[in-house]
Amino acid sequence: MADWQVIEGNITAPKGFKAAGITAGLKPSGSPDLSLIYSETEAIAAGVFTTSQVRAACVDYCRQRLQAKASARAILVNSGQANAGTGKQGWDDAVESAQLLAQGLNISPESILLASTGVIGQRIKMEQLRQGITPLIQSLAPNGGDKAARAIMTTDLVPKTIALETEIDGRPVRMGGIAKGSGMIHPNMATMLAFVTCDAAVSTALWQQMLSRATQKTFNQVTVDGDTSTNDSLFALANGESRTAAITEMGPNAEKLEAMLTAVCQHLAKAIARDGEGATCLMEIQVTGAPDDQSARAVARTIAGSSLVKSAVFGRDPNWGRIAGAAGRAGVKFDQNNLLIKLGNYVLMDQGQPLEFDRPGASNYLKQAASGAYLEQDTVLIQVDLGTGSGQGTAWGCDLSYDYVRINADYTT
């Protein structure tokens, strides 16, 4: 049983956080495009970033900021322009954005974090951003998380939010999260854009460790199309406003907090996979029997990322051969004569031997899985046992549809 409950709200559910989301005119569409997440007190801040060699200015900026000082008061997020591949000018724009927000909030620029999402190679529309700062700050509200979640969206179909509550030493501790991402999502890199707030009191080092471990099992296990963004960023703020005793080392309270953090990240990661561009369903790949957990995660990711598996799921085609093929090329050693593959409750292969199975039934399973309630019953479950060790891991992805091609064939023009 989980040690927490789902509650209403999102990043503004924990104590001491406000948020806002407005239309500043950065997006040609006129949709909301500027978000602010704000903590009333200085919060411990941890970050995980893209490992790409081509990075947005905000990524380099925030990595430096957090290395110098692992705390923050506010996160400014613009959508519309990625500000990646924009050279020196892009860096200057990032610095100016942080300074403008710091002035408006009357805090130090060193307490500001930044994130951008949108078209790579385009600078932020600075004129619109400058004019947007004041109304953005004026919009800050204790229930502003939903607006913030909407203003970070690009090709996302739905906002992605969650809030959980647990008890630590008899006091309620809350955690909330929002995320965006759809297209350009790939494992083994940091992540898309995701923001977690928490009112627990925790030490800087422990909080960063927890976030890194949670990322490995969640955001890094999500794949939509094999591409990794120049802008992937995940921030987690913990401001201590729950007034619980500070958690400074691993133990029952720390484990509870880390489990909740992992649950928040997993929910957001799955929501991102489900909202993959053109997706009609979520795919969950559970791998067991691997030499170790890392290998299991690698195999799960490779299956989740296989264009042929994704196309087959879109076609509601129980093509286990493609699953076996993807498992085989993941770079993990195993004996193919031990391989077990299940699709829902249908065992398709056992001991490396293909089984006769109810093909229309398995195809129906795929059809039904894709028609269920969003993020509840629309999950296609693929289980693979390598029969080699005790390592296990899970990855999430989505199917590959005509719409993926349509969306990505005309994004800039």
Added chain:
Amino acid sequence: MADWQVIEGNITAPKGFKAAGITAGLKPSGSPDLSLIYSETEAIAAGVFTTSQVRAACVDYCRQRLQAKASARAILVNSGQANAGTGKQGWDDAVESAQLLAQGLNISPESILLASTGVIGQRIKMEQLRQGITPLIQSLAPNGGDKAARAIMTTDLVPKTIALETEIDGRPVRMGGIAKGSGMIHPNMATMLAFVTCDAAVSTALWQQMLSRATQKTFNQVTVDGDTSTNDSLFALANGESRTAAITEMGPNAEKLEAMLTAVCQHLAKAIARDGEGATCLMEIQVTGAPDDQSARAVARTIAGSSLVKSAVFGRDPNWGRIAGAAGRAGVKFDQNNLLIKLGNYVLMDQGQPLEFDRPGASNYLKQAASGAYLEQDTVLIQVDLGTGSGQGTAWGCDLSYDYVRINADYTT
């Protein structure tokens, strides 16, 4: 200038080779599905195979065969069923196929090589194969290479063939090749199905080295959809029938032979990329300025394999940001401030700075590139300089279209 000329024909252009391709009834479609490549004398044989953990029976069979004896007289290829993931029964089928052909040709089973392509998890239809062996052998002809090339096709739109001729010590030496592949093609693994014949006299060890090096620069640099087959196999036979002196060590003659082998492999690799499922054009990615050649090839492959780059090319959208993004995540270190990106003659980025460029012109370049003559003027050229070292490498791929999804969403059902 190349040291050879293109001649008519294919695998039966070199002296002493015959080939055949017939309809044995393995494919439901009734298309040709059984091929035979035959050398009148025992030929030196080299092979490169998939590195997947899930392999077709024929792959394991041939790897063992070649380790025991690096020569062959005949290669039997069936299309329709991949005979991968078929367990013990699949292995027995492979052994029986080789024995049947050996009996029919009255040679040792140890002189037979095998390859299969088709649906993973399906055994070869052995009844049809057994009945097909005799008519297949009867069809062997000195000009049978084209029929063999057609009978190895699955979702391929066109057969892929080439023949070259050079002179060694004043005598003509010929080399021919055929290949199939479209879907499930990925770099860093051996290859799809490709067969090279040659009438040069060359030592076993040198021939295998030449083939491995040529594969690295050609077949391993082709990507269509990121998936690697369980069946990837490349065989090269050299039967010495040109009656030239045996080439046993590197030198001018060996270099000439290796250059010709690389050219044959490159032609076939490009033909496979161009024929990628649903492709409308070939993409050639040339990377320079990398730390070393291996790094350059890795960056080129990553760009060629990026779903976002491929979708943009299909949309005729000069989206250089996606090219930069893909380069950045290839696992190769470089300074993004040195990055140069060209699309055809359009410089899109220089010194890491995006340039103003003629967007309609660049889009027109993409449109024209895709409408040119097949494999001659239908190539989209993307050049990337990392500004770091002197390493260079090329990769080939194709764009990602609606048809890719359509073809792969209903392949088995």
